[in-house]
Amino acid sequence: MEIILKEDIIGLGYKNDIVNVKNGYGRNYLIPTGKGVIASASAKKVLAENLRQQAHKLAVLKQNAEEKAKVFEGVALEIAAKVGATGQLYGSVGAAQVVAALAEKGIEVDRKIVTMRDAKQLGDYEATIHFHKEVEVKVPVKVVAENAEELAAAAAAAKEALAEAPAAEEVVEEVVEEVADVEEEAPAAE
Numbered sequence: 674m675e676i677i678l679k680e681d682i683i684g685l686g687y688k689n690d691i692v693n694v695k696n697g698y699g700r701n702y703l704i705p706t707g708k709g710v711i712a713s714a715s716a717k718k719v720l721a722e723n724l725r726q727q728a729h730k731l732a733v734l735k736q737n738a739e740e741k742a743k744v745f746e747g748v749a750l751e752i753a754a755k756v757g758a759t760g761q762l763y764g765s766v767g768a769a770q771v772v773a774a775l776a777e778k779g780i781e782v783d784r785k786i787v788t789m790r791d792a793k794q795l796g797d798y799e800a801t802i803h804f805h806k807e808v809e810v811k812v813p814v815k816v817v818a819e820n821a822e823e824l825a826a827a828a829a830a831a832k833e834a835l836a837e838a839p840a841a842e843e844v845v846e847e848v849v850e851e852v853a854d855v856e857e858e859a860p861a862a863e
Contacts (some may be wrong), residue, residue, distance in 0.1 A: 674699040675712035676718055682708060683788060687719060687806040701771065738805035745810045750774045753819040756795060766792040766816050771800045774814075792816045 678686050686692045691712050694703065703709035710716055724731070732792050752774050755763040763803045768787040774781050782802060789800040802810045 674736075675711045676703055676709040678703075678709050679715055680708055681803075681806075683785065684801060689724060691717070691720075715763070723771075735805050735807060738808040741804050742808050742810045744780060744804075745812055748775075748778070748812055750778075750800075750814045752813060752814060752816050754792075754816055756818040760795050760818075762795070763792050766798075771812070772804070789814065820844065831855070835863060 674693055676692055676699050678688055678690050678692060681687045685694070699709065704711065712788075741781055746749070750771060752766050752770055754766055757763065768784055768789050770836055771787055771789055772782055781794045786803045788803065789798060791815070795818060798814045798816065800812045800814050802812060802844045804810065
C-alpha cells in the first residue's frame with residue numbers, strides 16, 4: 674500500500690514522502706492517526722502542486738537544519754555507565770542518555786530525532802541526529818565505566834589472589850595423597 678506521509682516518522686520516511694507499507698500498518702495506524710493518507714493519483718497531483726508552491730519554504734527549512742547541524746561540529750560525547758566485572762553494562766545506553774549528555778553540554782535536542790543502537794557494552798558508538806530529510810549529523814559516543822577504579826582494583830585483587838593460590842595441579846596431588854592415606858588407615862570392610 675502506498676502512503677503519503679504527513680509528518681516525519683523515523684525509520685519510515687519524512688513528511689511528503691511516498692512510502693510502501695503493509696496494508697494493516699497503513700489502514701490501522703498511519704491513516705487513522707493522521708500521519709499519512711493513501712497515495713491515490715489525485716493525492717499525488719495535490720502533493721506535487723503543494724511541493725512546487727512550497728519549494729522556497731522547504732529550502733529555508735533545509736538551511737535552518739544545516740545551521741543547527743553546524744553546532745555539532747567537533748562534538749563527541751563520553752557517557753559513564755555502571756558496569757559489571759565482565760564489562761557488561763547494567764542496562765544500556767541509548768538515545769535518551771545521548772540527549773541528556775547533549776543537554777549537559779548546553780545543546781537542546783528532541784529525543785525523537787535521535788537514533789542510536791543501544792550500547793550494552795563499553796566502547797565506541799555513533800548516534801545519528803535527523804534534522805531534515807537531507808541533513809543528518811553523526812555524533813561519536815564513547816561509553817566508559819562509571820566505576821572504572823573499583824573494577825581495576827577488583828581485577829588486581831583477583832590476579833593477586835590467583836598468584837598466591839597454589840596451582841591446581843598441586844592441590845589435586847595433595848587431595849589424591851590424602852585420599853590414599855585415608856584408604857590405607859581405614860580397615861577393609863568385610
